[in-house]
Amino acid sequence: MPYIFNHLKSLNAPSFYQLYQPIQKAMIGMPPLEARGHRPLKMTFEDQLKALIFFHLEEHTSAQHLLQVLEEDAFARNIIAPEEGIKKSSFAEAINTRGLEQLTHIYQNLQTEAVSILPKEHDKLGDLIGIDGSLIDACLSMHWAGYRKGAKKAKVHLGFDLIRSIPRKIFLTDGKGAERPFVSMILSPGQTGVLDRGYQAHDLFDRWQEENKYFVCRIKASTKKTCIEDKEINPDSNIFYDAIVLLGTP
Known part of the structure; x- marks a missing residue:
């Protein structure tokens, strides 16, 4: 069944950029994500992170749903998905086995910055x-x-x-x-x-x-x-x- 894109959802696009902007700063000093074998990576870590953020913003029902949107929606295809696209098997392998060290680095940097910025309400x-x-x-x-x-x-x-x-x-x-x-x-x-x-x-x-x-x-x-x-x-x-x-x- 083809995915029907609601063009009103394009209004959500700025929220993606707003969330992703501080992440770019948090990536400074991040260890690179490298392929474990001789095959080149089908998804960079940045591709993975953008896909996960987009998944939660759009509240997709499954990874299958996300992959369909990455293929059929212009914004997702041009901004979120890898340049050459991504297949189900490669996506599952990337999400389930890679990027933990990089995610930890970003979380620690974002958390440290947030603590110094957010007010103490009580x-x-x-x-x-x-x-x-x-x-x-x-x-x-x-x-x-x-x-x-x-x-x-x-x-x-x-x-x-x-x-x-x-x-x-x-x-x-x-x-x-x-x-x-x-x-x-x-x-x-x-x-x-x-x-x-x-x-x-x-x-x-x-x-x-x-x-x-x-x-x-x-x-x-x-x-x-x-x-x-x-x-x-x-x-x-x-x-x-x-x-x-x-x-x-x-």
Whole structure:
């Protein structure tokens, strides 16, 4: 079925240029993407990156859909696609096996620049980092290579800057990767992590405090709490209980 291009979508073209402009600066010093064998690359890293940005901007339903647009739409064919076009097999190989080192370089440069530019909307709250781990779909779908949602997942462990509303650190593991060990890797001394109940581990609570890393963590209702000291509460505040407690059993 031929792809029907909605010409009104051409209004989206400036948004692509706007997103891609800071990336060009972030590429400075980037290690080159080289072919692994004797065959020349069918897609440069820049081609890959443009295709991925375009894929998310246009919300294509699959890699097959993206490739069809790269072939049939004038803007995508002239600006996004490689000069000689790209076939399904070459595209899948490039996206799934290449460019990780280059993407890491760009992410680190963009993140560093963004931190220095974005305002701190709630500076009085300190350096708050939301931490969570989530299963993700790790590849684009293809009609001839379906992605099974119940198997072989990847997990992303994200440290999100709640003051500036941007990611700070990202780690990837297989779907069964444990989440708690990444708290120490994500937090820097002086920062405060905001965590859900899945991160409750009393031995790690002690370790994080020794590392000068703070946290706000929900705990299970069944957790045993031994009160050490009750704190005075302002009746006009939103705090209904404040105490120093010992969690679990000694």
